[in-house]
Amino acid sequence: MKKYALYPGCVMSTEQYAYEMSVRESLPLLGVELIDLQGFSCCGEPLKSVNQLLTLYLSARNLAIAEKQKLDVFAPCAMCHLALSECKWVLGKNADMKKRMNEMLATEDLKYEGTSKLVHTVDLLHDHIGIEEIKKHVTKPLKGVKLATHYGCHIIRPSEIGRPVDSEHPMKMERILEALGAETAEYPEKLDCCGALLQINLDESALTKSGQKLKAVQEHGFDGLVDVCPWCHKMFDARQTKAGETVAAKLDLPVFYLTQLLGLAFGIDKKKLGLELNLSPVDNIKLGGK
Amino acid sequence: MSIVDLTSMGEAQAQLRTEINERLARLQDEISDYCFQCAKCTSGCEAHKLLELEPHKIVALLKRGLIDEMVNSDVIWTCMSCFKCRERCPQKVAPVEILFALKNMAVASGKQIPGKYTAMLQSILSIGLLQDVQSVTTHDNKMVKRDDLGLPAVSKPMDAAKFQMVLSKLAIEKV
Amino acid sequence: MSNKLGVFVCHCGINISSTVDVDQLVKYASNLDGVVVSKDYKYMCSDIGANLIKDSIKKYKLDGVVIACCSPRMHEHTFRGVVETGGVNAFNLEIANIREQCSWAHDDKERATEKAEALVRGAVAKARLLEPLEAAKIKVTPEALVIGGGIAGIQASLDLADGGHKVYLVEKTPSIGGRMAQLDKTFPTLDCSSCILTPKMMEVANHPDIELLSYSEVVGVEGSVGNYKIRIKKKPRYVDVEKCTGCGDCVEACRLKDRITSEFNMGMGKRSAIYIPFPQAIPLKCTVDPDHCLMLTRGKCGTGPLCVEACEADAIDFKQKEEEVEIDVGAIVVTTGYDVLDPSSLYEYGYARSNDVITTLEMERLISSSGPTGGEILCPSSGEKPKSITFILCVGSRDETECNWCCRIGCMSALKQVYLLKEKLGNDVEINVCYTDIRSFGKGYEEFYRKIRGMKTNFFRGRPSEVRNAKDHLSIDIFDTTTNKLFEITTDLVVLVPALVPRADADEFARVLHVSQSGDGFFLEAHPKLRPMDTFTGGIFIAGCCQGPKDIQDTVSMASGAASRAATILSKNELEAEPQVACVDEDACSACGVCISVCTYNAIELVKEDDGKSHAKVDEALCKGCGACVGACPSGAMQQRGFKDKQILPMVEETI
Secondary structure, three states, X not given: OEEEEEOOHHHHHHOOHHHHHHHXXXXXXXXXXXXXXXXXXXXXXXXXXXXXXXXXXXXXXHHHHHHHOOOEEEOOOHHHXXXXXXXXXXXXXXXXXXXXXXXXXXXXXXXXXXXXXXXOHHHHHHHHXXXXXXXXXXXXXXXXXXXXXXXXXXXXXXXXXXXXXXXXXOOHHHHHHHHOOOEEOOOOOOOOOOOHHHHOOOHHHHHHHHHHHHHHHHHOOOOEEEEOOHHHHHHHHHOHHHHHHHOOOOOOOOEEEHHHHHHHHOOOOOHHHOHHHOOOOHHHOOOOOX | OOOEEOOOOEEXXXXXXXXXXXXXXXXXXXXXXXXXXXXXHHHHOOOHHHHOOOHHHHHHHHHHOOHHHHHOOOHHHHOOOOOXXXXXXXXXXXXXXXXXXXXXXXXXXXXXXXXXXXXXXXXXXXXXXXXXXXXXXXXXXXXXXXXXXXXXXXXXXXXXXXXXXXXXXXXXXXX | OOOOEEEEEEOOOOOOOOOOOHXXXXXXXXXXXXXXXXXXXXXXXXXXHHHHHHHHHHHHOOOEEEEEEOOHHHHHHHHHHHHHHHOOOOXXXXXXXXXXXXXXXXXXXXXXXXXXXXXXXXXXXXXXXXXXXXXOEEEOOOOEEEXXXXXXXXXXXXXXXXXXXXXXXXXXXXXXXXXXXXXXXXXXXXXXXXXXXXXXXXXXXXXXXXXXXXXXXXXXXXXXXXXXXXXXXXOOOOEOOOOOOOOOHHHHHOXXXXXXXXXXXXXXXXXXXXXXXXXXXXXXXXXXXXXXXXXXXXXXXXXXXXHHHHOOOOOEOOOOOOEEEEEEXXXXXXXXXXXXXXXXXXXXXXXXXXXXXXXXXXXXXXXXXXXXXXXXXXXXXXXXXXXXXXXXXXXXXXXXXXXXXXXXXXXXXXXXHHHHHHXXXXXXXXXXXXXXXXXXXXXXXXXXXXXXXXXXXXXXXXXXXXXXXXXXXXXXXXXXXXXXXXXXXXXXXXXXXXXXXXXXXXXXXXXXXXXXXXXXXXXXXXXXXXEOOEOOOOOEEEOHHHOOOOOHHHHHHHHHHHHHHHHHHHOOOEEEOOOOOEEEOOOOOOOOOHHHHHOOOOOEEEEEOOOOXXXXXXXXXXXXXXXXXXXXXXXXXXXXXXXXXXXXXXXXXXXX
């Protein structure tokens, strides 16, 4: 069993429970042991606009906590993964900044060296576990379902600091979904942003961005949308109705976390995967599980 | 010798420009000087159509040193951090990072921060997270709590006092 | 050995004198051992400076000269001439670099002068020990090799051959003509490219002094200026060129007709496994593609090869083998041309996602009447005429993440295509051009740009972020900085103007040629302004796009220039070799052979004398004077003339 410190981030821990449930249910079957550590805080990414130093510190302290336990970090939230990645990159390049961070971390009895590796759901599944291993556990393939993938922005860009997926032609989610038996297809709006960050100060614009994307996906005839970030999922799933109203469209699109579909294909019970928490019409599709 | 922008009667704020460029150099490699205004960033900007953000113009104004105009504007807060501008720029300029610098500058100068940023900051200071644990509605309109779902307790900073001390100090420092 | 030295200190305007106290330096030098006269002048490299040196040599009967000035890379050659004319052997000259290595590197006047004194002191110490040297003579092979049969190679070959020199022209593909053969019309005159190219191709074919080796590759280059040995691989066409009439019956009959992607048509069309690349090919002979022909890949072609059946001249011969030939030449002109960047690396522009996103070279094949659509402009996906065509310039050019250079011809070739498309499709076709800058720098170019502006072309100043596939068209958002507005362009065909890049095998070929490359991978010129066709390897010249992107007129100019440069070598019977080469003290040499193992120019060999003793021997024509063998020699038997241990060690001691 490969051990990872699970770094859940704020949104998954306080609101998007289905992601956490499906992660905890499906990954152990693939040989992943998730360790819960104490002392984590927000990764700081949403506060980058307020004070980037705060963001760097918050990310550094979370990485240091995992480092102390000699664990690599698994961050299922794309925004957290970006914050932690950028922190590793900046502190890796800039010795002065690293020193400055460590001086402050000392107050909390922490030290950052950069030894813990970092993964997100997509590269954990595709690169580290591997498609062949995933296929072995599929008992209820997602047959006859055409799914659109939404990578979001933060696991694909900026490629300069190293991201788990390609920035212009990401295909890892498609490979995973095909291994689960589903059909996938390209669509022009695939790399469009969900606008979630604008919920902080321009909520209507956030809803417009998500509404536009959902409308396009629906018009292309997909049976559902798959995402890998609690910010994106909240917009597309929980706020789908409002998003639809904002763009004057009747939206009726099932939206899943990748790990929920993973669990369903592995034959795990719908309830354990938090499917009752999805507010989008997930029952529109007949998928496996009891 | 002087160069004056006749619409705002503003001159270049060289010091602020240097401050921003030095900050950018510390955090990444991009230098705004190399921008040749191809506007590939604006052509692909996720916030442009809806909110009229023009990343290439932000870079141009930075090059001219017309910083206050941007720091005092609302448009800098429309960026949704999609990073497309940084990804596709042929001259390795990162308008998104310049915007973060401008926003940080606006906050530090005491300007009112829009939206829920203040509330988020306060929440982090007190419990280490953006918000407290929420009850959510299910598909069939039931309310559930995190505990009901069999999930372990949420991880939070252990020594709240030390955490708050560091953060309070940090919050007023510059990058 | 010199004991009557003259030291000449140059001010170099104020380049040296503003940091080094020249008066003090002159006085200091005059007191050194062996120095009989010490003078200074503002510009030692001028006529007056030269005369000062020559007069001093005569007056003071000098037998050695030290010049304290700029880097020897600047004027060593000139000063050697001056000294020789003055009556002192050219190699009894030592240069102390007090500019690049002193005045230009320091600010502190006192310490810089001290350093200059040390440098002069060292130079004088060495000059005392220098020996007169005579340059060996090298016989020149009066023939030339031109590598690459595009317009640059064609022009260079004709210039050299018309000048009376025999030329071997080697071309890798089955026909000469290169990129120009792929073009429909050329800017800004809108000449038909083939019409102006084919007469030159014919001239090459018929020229008594040009031997054309087509479908051949240069695989080995040995030797040095005046004496190169070239190994050429002649690839088998599987067609007897003596018998083949180029009638093309085999092409029509081929079992794989229209099944193989045509390289000449940039992948826009198909050909047979036996083919003639284009109608005006020279030589007009068929070639069998060994990667696809069924006979060659599988050993059988149905019940029998249809080409053989169709060929009335009985010219097809599957038993042909590759041949290697060796030729001797005195100079080489490299004209291997360029490739076009594959825009798949800019995935956002949709080249890999849509058949209706093409490059300018592919569009050129559509426009061309000898192209895959017979000159009709049709969208590759639908086969229908486009109602709207959008050009995106600078795809991968001026881009720090791809090619940071300007492709130089992108703007003009796009404008040219706009004209030709309007001509073919009528004025109703909407043509959009998204540009970052329009570079119309040449003669007649600005006028051409003005003409296109007058043809209702929609110019947008900006680079689009992406090209999106929509249901039955392509969609491009572009922010136009001239109007400060975002436009959504709905278009049928997108033409990307890609960067021009070095050939895929440029790195490998540069090694074969012993030629350097610049940072961008193109072959490196000796000096961008003053020696653009020379390389740092004597006797090897470059012309055309293999040195960097350029248009046809600059290519042809450069090719003629390179031919002229090559001719300066070929028109001499003998050349003087650089005398500062390695030499062996035969008595001290133990024949260990270490020097041979480090020599990259294969200039050393072991010889056995009559008394049975072996020792190393240096071929002075091949030796480049790099000094590697000198450094490697364990006994000190290998020395370099002009830089012997007994000359350098005292120099080091005196300098410190």
